[in-house]
Amino acid sequence: MDPITAMYVSQGVHGLAYGMVLFLVASGLTLIFGMMGVLNMAHAAFFMLSAYFAYQITVSTGSFWLALLLGPIATGILGVLVERFLLRKIHSMGHVAELIVTTGVMFVILGAVKFIWGTEFLYVSPPPILNWSANIGGMVYPVYRLFVMVLTTIVLGLMALIIFKTRLGMVVRAAVSNAAMVNALGINVPILFMFVFGAGSFLAGVAGVTIAPVLSVFPGLADQMGMDAFIVVVVGGFGSLGGAFLVAMTIGLLSSFGVQFLSQLAPVLTFAFMAIVLAIKPMGFFGERE
Amino acid sequence: MINRKVKWVLWGVMLILLTFYPKLVGPYFTNVFVHFAIFALYAVSFNLLLGYTGLFSFGHAMYFGAGGFATALALIHINGCSLLVALFMGFFASVILAMVLCPIVSRVSGTAFAMLHLAFSMLIYTLALKLRKITNGEDGVSGFPIPALNIPGVVSFDMRDSTNFYYFVVVVIGISLWLLWSFTKTPFGQLMVSIRDNAKRVAYMGFKVPQTKAMIYAISAGFAGIAGAVLALFQDVIAPDFALGPGTSFQVILITMVGGMGSFFGPIWGSAIFTLLQEFTSRYIKEVELLMGVILIVVMLYFPKGFAGVLALIGSKVFGQLPRKTTAEDG
Numbered sequence: 189m190d191p192i193t194a195m196y197v198s199q200g201v202h203g204l205a206y207g208m209v210l211f212l213v214a215s216g217l218t219l220i221f222g223m224m225g226v227l228n229m230a231h232a233a234f235f236m237l238s239a240y241f242a243y244q245i246t247v248s249t250g251s252f253w254l255a256l257l258l259g260p261i262a263t264g265i266l267g268v269l270v271e272r273f274l275l276r277k278i279h280s281m282g283h284v285a286e287l288i289v290t291t292g293v294m295f296v297i298l299g300a301v302k303f304i305w306g307t308e309f310l311y312v313s314p315p316p317i318l319n320w321s322a323n324i325g326g327m328v329y330p331v332y333r334l335f336v337m338v339l340t341t342i343v344l345g346l347m348a349l350i351i352f353k354t355r356l357g358m359v360v361r362a363a364v365s366n367a368a369m370v371n372a373l374g375i376n377v378p379i380l381f382m383f384v385f386g387a388g389s390f391l392a393g394v395a396g397v398t399i400a401p402v403l404s405v406f407p408g409l410a411d412q413m414g415m416d417a418f419i420v421v422v423v424g425g426f427g428s429l430g431g432a433f434l435v436a437m438t439i440g441l442l443s444s445f446g447v448q449f450l451s452q453l454a455p456v457l458t459f460a461f462m463a464i465v466l467a468i469k470p471m472g473f474f475g476e477r478e
Numbered sequence: 479m480i481n482r483k484v485k486w487v488l489w490g491v492m493l494i495l496l497t498f499y500p501k502l503v504g505p506y507f508t509n510v511f512v513h514f515a516i517f518a519l520y521a522v523s524f525n526l527l528l529g530y531t532g533l534f535s536f537g538h539a540m541y542f543g544a545g546g547f548a549t550a551l552a553l554i555h556i557n558g559c560s561l562l563v564a565l566f567m568g569f570f571a572s573v574i575l576a577m578v579l580c581p582i583v584s585r586v587s588g589t590a591f592a593m594l595h596l597a598f599s600m601l602i603y604t605l606a607l608k609l610r611k612i613t614n615g616e617d618g619v620s621g622f623p624i625p626a627l628n629i630p631g632v633v634s635f636d637m638r639d640s641t642n643f644y645y646f647v648v649v650v651i652g653i654s655l656w657l658l659w660s661f662t663k664t665p666f667g668q669l670m671v672s673i674r675d676n677a678k679r680v681a682y683m684g685f686k687v688p689q690t691k692a693m694i695y696a697i698s699a700g701f702a703g704i705a706g707a708v709l710a711l712f713q714d715v716i717a718p719d720f721a722l723g724p725g726t727s728f729q730v731i732l733i734t735m736v737g738g739m740g741s742f743f744g745p746i747w748g749s750a751i752f753t754l755l756q757e758f759t760s761r762y763i764k765e766v767e768l769l770m771g772v773i774l775i776v777v778m779l780y781f782p783k784g785f786a787g788v789l790a791l792i793g794s795k796v797f798g799q800l801p802r803k804t805t806a807e808d809g
């Protein structure tokens with residue numbers, strides 16, 4: 189492979205890897221939105237918090253694998269607590285109230301992170317077994333990023349299996365399309381909400397830990413990923429997993445190649461994309477309702 | 479209802495207090511008051527959308543910032559631009575921006591409305607950061623001349639003097655708030671509440687809901703623009719991070735929620751609370767975000783009507799009357 193092609197390919201793989209992680213964050217967001225009608229403003233903050241968990245656990249125990257196990261679980265538990273003790277209390281007050289409370293949670297997490305870990309960049313090194321670069325047909329590529337792609341594929345495959353092949357997944361999908369009816373059929377929807385909120389936070393947690401060695405850990409992580417995840421959910425259509433996947437990949441590639449060709453305007457590009465799509469289809473590509 | 483005479487006396491006392499305030503507290507707290515007044519107008523214009531019409535926006539800062547940048551750029555590029563013209567430019571720029579966006583945003587409501595505003599405000603914010611030739615990037619536009627307020631042949635006030643500027647702000651923002659207050663009392667203003675409560679029904683009654691929303695939207699944007707313009711004149715600098723950024727959009731949500739989105743005067747209380755809070759806590763506490771988040775959650779869980787709601791409750795206890803319904807119809 190000549191160097192120019194190698195560069196394009198590696199940019200493309202970069203974009204896909206970012207798209208996968210983005211989808212991991214956005215899938216939780218879109219499921220929560222589809223079921224509960226809550227756009228969880230704190231979702232990206234959970235993602236960032238999990239990256240900090242990864243840093244803390246690797247520093248104190250020296251094991252990245254332990255972080256990969258415990259970080260998402262801790263984030264998931266936090267999500268369950270937020271749903272049980274905050275969101276459930278104001279569910280009857282409407283969507284604006286829920287947006288505001290989750291914004292409050294976002295601020296609290298952001299403030300707590302700055303209070304505990306400060307604002308400087310922290311670095312998490314990948315586990316030694318993955319910390320080398322492979323030479324694939326003349327293209328040098330860090331193995332850890334390949335691992336990120338493999339891991340996210342496995343997690344997403346498991347998620348798809350649960351959602352589309354099990355009874356639990358069927359109930360979740362039914363609740364996404366009509367929660368009141370599912371409740372009337374005798375299924376405990378509040379507990380289902382709590383479970384989905386926890387699972388969504390768990391996915392954000394997985395994304396946070398896996399991304400920690402690639403990007404560095406700092407409070408601005410939430411802004412970047414959060415904005416992109418919102419765009420994915422909104423453009424893909426609220427509650428649509430397929431739409432979210434498509435848009436996540438598009439944005440991954442768009443930002444990867446955008447930096448290459450239009451470095452000045454790359455951030456504008458994604459927002460312009462979102463604004464245009466929403467102006468034409470306010471419900472997103474695959475959305476059926478607002 | 480408080481006696482009408484008592485009300486007039488209270489207004490009189492407030493007017494006297496406002497007149498002699500700079501003499502009483504000195505220049506520093508005069509400037510604190512100006513800051514409070516700017517954010518009060520900004521929050522009241524935001525509340526026109528949130529509290530009255532039920533439209534939640536994550537990007538109101540774009541109108542605040544547009545007004546500020548328009549005023550600053552007018553003062554730099556137009557030779558001998560007078561103060562009131564510059565102020566009007568701020569208002570005008572925000573209204574134009576709102577009219578450009580309203581064909582898109584007036585069709586939606588709820589979460590889509592909120593997210594669309596996040597997208598547009600971030601678009602404008604990033605553009606302001608990137609178009610260095612016009613906005614000077616992160617540093618923002620600064621050092622523009624602040625013209626004196628001239629009444630030709632009669633008198634001229636130097637606006638660089640903090641006391642003079644204070645009176646200017648009190649008049650401009652006072653008039654703006656009075657106009658908005660009167661607007662909420664007109665039949666057209668009452669339509670806002672009807673749209674919030676049942677948009678479908680309003681449409682059945684023969685009103686054009688999207689057009690009405692668009693009008694309210696443009697008015698709200700214009701007054702946010704005035705607030706931004708006054709800020710630019712006040713600080714002699716307008717930077718994207720302070721005037722256009724997502725933080726400014728969130729701040730106004732916070733102010734409105736804490737003050738109470740149910741009433742016209744709620745956001746004014748909110749601005750007062752936040753100005754005082756910033757004044758006294760920023761010296762001791764670094765974690766402003768943590769504090770704001772906790773305030774937001776506690777207010778939403780336990781005082782959804784905000785400070786104005788608490789005041790109304792106390793008022794009804796003290797004056798021994800039935801608790802008034804604190805919806806947007808009353809003050």
